Amino acid sequence: MMTLPTRYRPESAHGFLQNPTDGAQWRSEALAQLKARGIPSPKLERWRYTNLAGFEKANAVPAQKPELSFNPITLPWMVQNSRKLVFANGYLVFGDARLTLGGHLLEVPYDADPMEKFNDGMLWALNTAFMQDGPYLNLHEDATIEIIHVGLGHDHPQLASPRTVIEIAAGLNATIIEQYIADGAGVVHTNAALEIEVAANANLKHIRIQDEGYTRTILSSTHARIARGATYEHSFLNIGGALSRQEFWMELLEEGAHAAVKGAQLVTGRQHMDTTVLIEHAAANCTSNQTIRNVLAGDAVGVFQGKIHVHKIAQKTDGYQLCNTVMLSDRASMNTKPELEIYADDVKCSHGNTVGALDDAPLFYLRSRGIPEAEARRMMLTAFIGDLFDALDDNIKDALNKRVAQWLDHGIV
Amino acid sequence: MVATSDTIKQVQMMSGTYTAGFTTDIDMELAPMGLNEDIIRLISKKKEEPQWLLDWRLKAYRHWLTMPEPDWAKLKIAPIDYQAAHYYAAPKNKVAPKSLDEVDPKLLETYEKLGIPLKEREILAGVAVDAVFDSVSVATTFKAKLEEVGVIFCPISEAVRRCPDLVKKYLGSVVPQADNKHACLNSAVFTDGSFVYIPPGVRCPMELSTYFRINTAKTGQFERTLIICDKGAYVSYLEGCTAPMRDENQMHAAVVELVAHEDAEIKYSTVQNWYPGDENGVGGIYNFVTKRGLCEGARSRISWTQVETGSAITWKYPSCILKGDGSQGEFYSVAVTNGHQQADTGTKMIHLGKNTKSRIIAKTISAGKSDSTYRGMVKIMPKASGARNFTQCDSLLIGDQCGAHTVPYIESRNASAALEHEATTSKINEDQLFYCQQRGLNEEEAVALIVNGFCREVLQHLPMEFAVEAQKLVGISLEGSVG
Numbered sequence: 001m002m003t004l005p006t007r008y009r010p011e012s013a014h015g016f017l018q019n020p021t022d023g024a025q026w027r028s029e030a031l032a033q034l035k036a037r038g039i040p041s042p043k044l045e046r047w048r049y050t051n052l053a054g055f056e057k058a059n060a061v062p063a064q065k066p067e068l069s070f071n072p073i074t075l076p077w078m079v080q081n082s083r084k085l086v087f088a089n090g091y092l093v094f095g096d097a098r099l100t101l102g103g104h105l106l107e108v109p110y111d112a113d114p115m116e117k118f119n120d121g122m123l124w125a126l127n128t129a130f131m132q133d134g135p136y137l138n139l140h141e142d143a144t145i146e147i148i149h150v151g152l153g154h155d156h157p158q159l160a161s162p163r164t165v166i167e168i169a170a171g172l173n174a175t176i177i178e179q180y181i182a183d184g185a186g187v188v189h190t191n192a193a194l195e196i197e198v199a200a201n202a203n204l205k206h207i208r209i210q211d212e213g214y215t216r217t218i219l220s221s222t223h224a225r226i227a228r229g230a231t232y233e234h235s236f237l238n239i240g241g242a243l244s245r246q247e248f249w250m251e252l253l254e255e256g257a258h259a260a261v262k263g264a265q266l267v268t269g270r271q272h273m274d275t276t277v278l279i280e281h282a283a284a285n286c287t288s289n290q291t292i293r294n295v296l297a298g299d300a301v302g303v304f305q306g307k308i309h310v311h312k313i314a315q316k317t318d319g320y321q322l323c324n325t326v327m328l329s330d331r332a333s334m335n336t337k338p339e340l341e342i343y344a345d346d347v348k349c350s351h352g353n354t355v356g357a358l359d360d361a362p363l364f365y366l367r368s369r370g371i372p373e374a375e376a377r378r379m380m381l382t383a384f385i386g387d388l389f390d391a392l393d394d395n396i397k398d399a400l401n402k403r404v405a406q407w408l409d410h411g412i413v
Numbered sequence: 414m415v416a417t418s419d420t421i422k423q424v425q426m427m428s429g430t431y432t433a434g435f436t437t438d439i440d441m442e443l444a445p446m447g448l449n450e451d452i453i454r455l456i457s458k459k460k461e462e463p464q465w466l467l468d469w470r471l472k473a474y475r476h477w478l479t480m481p482e483p484d485w486a487k488l489k490i491a492p493i494d495y496q497a498a499h500y501y502a503a504p505k506n507k508v509a510p511k512s513l514d515e516v517d518p519k520l521l522e523t524y525e526k527l528g529i530p531l532k533e534r535e536i537l538a539g540v541a542v543d544a545v546f547d548s549v550s551v552a553t554t555f556k557a558k559l560e561e562v563g564v565i566f567c568p569i570s571e572a573v574r575r576c577p578d579l580v581k582k583y584l585g586s587v588v589p590q591a592d593n594k595h596a597c598l599n600s601a602v603f604t605d606g607s608f609v610y611i612p613p614g615v616r617c618p619m620e621l622s623t624y625f626r627i628n629t630a631k632t633g634q635f636e637r638t639l640i641i642c643d644k645g646a647y648v649s650y651l652e653g654c655t656a657p658m659r660d661e662n663q664m665h666a667a668v669v670e671l672v673a674h675e676d677a678e679i680k681y682s683t684v685q686n687w688y689p690g691d692e693n694g695v696g697g698i699y700n701f702v703t704k705r706g707l708c709e710g711a712r713s714r715i716s717w718t719q720v721e722t723g724s725a726i727t728w729k730y731p732s733c734i735l736k737g738d739g740s741q742g743e744f745y746s747v748a749v750t751n752g753h754q755q756a757d758t759g760t761k762m763i764h765l766g767k768n769t770k771s772r773i774i775a776k777t778i779s780a781g782k783s784d785s786t787y788r789g790m791v792k793i794m795p796k797a798s799g800a801r802n803f804t805q806c807d808s809l810l811i812g813d814q815c816g817a818h819t820v821p822y823i824e825s826r827n828a829s830a831a832l833e834h835e836a837t838t839s840k841i842n843e844d845q846l847f848y849c850q851q852r853g854l855n856e857e858e859a860v861a862l863i864v865n866g867f868c869r870e871v872l873q874h875l876p877m878e879f880a881v882e883a884q885k886l887v888g889i890s891l892e893g894s895v896g
Contacts, residue, residue, distance in 0.1 A: 045485065312813060312814075327827075327828035328828065329828055330795065330828045330829070331795075332826075332828060333824065333825060333826040334823075334824070334825045335822070335823070335824045336823040336834075337820070337821065337822050337823070338819075338821060338823075338834070338836070339819060339820050339821070340808075340817075340818060340819040340838055341816070342808070342810065342816060342817050342818060342838050343813075343815075343816045344810075345810035345812055345813045345840045346813075346840050347810075347838060347839070347840070348838075349837070349838040349839075350836060350838070351834075351835070352833075352834065352835045352836075353821070353823055353832070353833070354831075354832060354833050354834070355825040355830065355831070355832040356828075356830065357828045357829055357831075
């Protein structure tokens with residue numbers, strides 16, 4: 001068992017963030033693990049469609065705390081009376097320090113590297129070795145929290161390693177909105193790690209917009225543990241990054257738990273975008289839902305790998321997964337791997353996957369009604385993304401749909 | 414519903430589990446145990462092969478030594494001792510038989526037990542059979558009648574002598590030697606198999622068939638099948654396999670290559686019933702098979718149908734390379750695992766030509782403590798405009814000790830291609846089970862009936878004689894899985 005700090009408890013006396021170069025043992029252990037195994041390569045099954053060679057070659061240095069050149073109030077906040085945090089290159093620059101890892105004393109971990117299990121936990125180790133700060137949201141009352149991660153570009157590539165820990169106490173309702181946005185032209189890559197714990201009957205809505213710079217590598221690993229009767233619903237909109245990959249590992253640990261991932265990947269130019277999901281049904285009577293929509297233009301490459309793993313004990317599981325892709329360009333490519341691994345017999349699991357161009361028939365219909373082709377295509381794509389964000393609060397839904405509309409406007413159609 | 418009532422009768426009749434598990438006592442000529450270049454030279458000499466083929470084999474062997482075991486499948490395979498087997502085993506019996514009358518009656522008896530129509534019954538069944546016993550082809554029936562229309566159907570070792578140009582041209586053209594470790598081993602040590610050539614415009618007048626049987630202990634079977642269908646020709650080919658019960662793991666590493674030219678159609682059906690090992694998972698056949706078809710010409714068509722009920726481990730991915738414009742590939746599969754069996758099977762459809770179409774229907778049934786995986790790839794290359802694919806994978810789990818997995822890879826590099834994939838996993842419907850039992854079927858019969866209904870879409874693509882056998886097999890394979 002590695003003793004990397006993957007799960008924290010604030011009550012310990014051992015602090016690590018006061019001195020990021022403290023040479024703490026877990027940091028050097030993570031670094032040693034990273035050195036031994038390197039950055040994941042397409043030789044690993046879970047990485048067969050995404051190649052980090054460019055990221056590795058960039059030789060980024062750990063990011064330093066930057067100077068802010070704008071007023072955080074001007075950032076695209078979505079909810080008026082939410083609690084707000086701004087991190088720049090992984091460091092807190094705006095908001096309540098008590099809501100961050102840096103504001104707490106942290107203990108030595110109790111859990112092994114969660115990504116160890118898949119033999120490709122290098123990014124988690126990379127985050128552990130270089131993490132600076134990040135949100136620590138240990139919630140005991142209902143709350144809406146907005147976090148904006150700003151990537152401030154640099155001449156020499158830097159690497160931001162924000163670590164997020166979210167713990168929702170039993171029975172609470174919480175909404176957490178995360179945005180990753182770019183500032184400045186230079187390069188700062190991001191390798192985020194998130195640990196989420198949803199206690200019994202709690203309800204967490206997690207929204208993530210990744211709208212980073214088109215020259216950057218944006219990586220994230222999210223590990224969620226969901227208890228009895230609790231729900232964790234993740235909605236995402238991925239637009240930015242030259243190369244981006246988000247990994248989810250959701251564990252449904254007790255009966256009645258529910259997990260959902262819904263989101264869109266909008267990919268254009270020479271972008272490469274990867275969403276990899278693993279949902280583990282480790283208890284009976286749990287449900288999960290994955291709905292992914294991809295729109296690919298230009299020379300873009302899209303990847304979706306989704307897996308539902310049903311343990312022997314997880315009878316009465318209901319697992320669903322759907323991935324639809326529209327290809328707007330002949331040079332784009334889409335790779336999907338929807339996987340089912342099932343060991344219980346009384347389950348209902350299904351997945352569906354489609355890849356294709358926009359349908360000619362409705363396009364023709366709209367044009368025959370006098371709608372110009374570009375407008376007609378736009379309407380169809382808007383409808384295609386359509387209902388993904390319907391279940392969210394109006395102001396969040398509107399903000400997401402507006403961002404989709406902007407993307408469609410910018411010469412995509 | 415004649416066929417289904419037949420199934421029930423069959424299930425009732427068969428009280429034992431594996432019915433093809435007898436051995437035939439025949440004098441065998443064995444090569445020394447182990448594998449090295451001398452063994453390969455010996456095989457080549459026994460087969461009276463030309464120098465080029467020996468060189469080809471040796472090249473494969475040398476490459477094989479450097480290759481790693483494929484480890485990506487979801488299978489637990491004990492390390493294989495390649496030196497602990499005989500790579501050549503032939504019934505010791507004079508020179509090649511000229512007619513069926515000269516074939517060792519004991520051998521014929523064996524095939525009689527298996528129910529292959531080798532003699533007069535062949536006329537009724539209208540099936541031409543090439544039977545492969547361990548390493549050599551024992552008899553090929555109906556040769557004369559086939560030759561009338563110009564069809565060449567003979568053991569591959571004979572084809573090497575009769576039509577060396579064809580063999581030289583096509584051998585290894587679809588499955589290269591270095592494709593994977595098992596195919597490479599086959600290239601080095603293949604002992605026999607069938608060769609089929611259908612000349613342009615000929616519709617093969619009957620179903621061609623091969624029956625494989627591993628009989629001798631400590632042998633492997635490495636057969637190689639090569640089917641070439643020239644312009645506008647058609648052939649339907651059937652393949653069946655059995656082996657005696659033994660407590661060791663025997664290896665079956667076959668290679669099948671299909672080539673379909675313009676407007677040609679090849680239909681390849683397999684009923685695989687190798688010995689699956691006993692109830693504790695001891696023994697059984699390792700079935701590591703590389704099957705691939707090349708739709709070379711425009712509008713050509715290749716269709717794979719397989720019923721996989723046997724083998725301790727099945728590692729098999731019959732694939733189609735859709736090179737010709739408008740060519741079509743099909744894959745219909747039923748995989749049944751029970752006891753401690755493991756199956757990792759599926760297909761690859763590589764779309765290269767314009768307007769190519771593929772269709773995949775895979776049904777997986779897991780029972781007992783078995784694990785079965787569908788692993789398939791659909792790949793649309795940039796030039797395959799207008800390509801279409803439809804994939805459907807359904808899994809059925811019987812009992813809570815087994816696993817059923819689906820691992821599809823879908824890669825599209827052309828915007829005008831349309832791909833659809835759907836997969837479901839479920840258990841046997843309680844209502845259906847109750848209804849059947851209420852009508853007087855016992856639980857086992859009811860399960861067999863429901864499972865046959867679940868597989869129907871695939872079984873109906875099998876030629877008539879095989880469809881009946883396959884239905885019975887599905888029922889028998891699931892014995893002891895309920896209750």
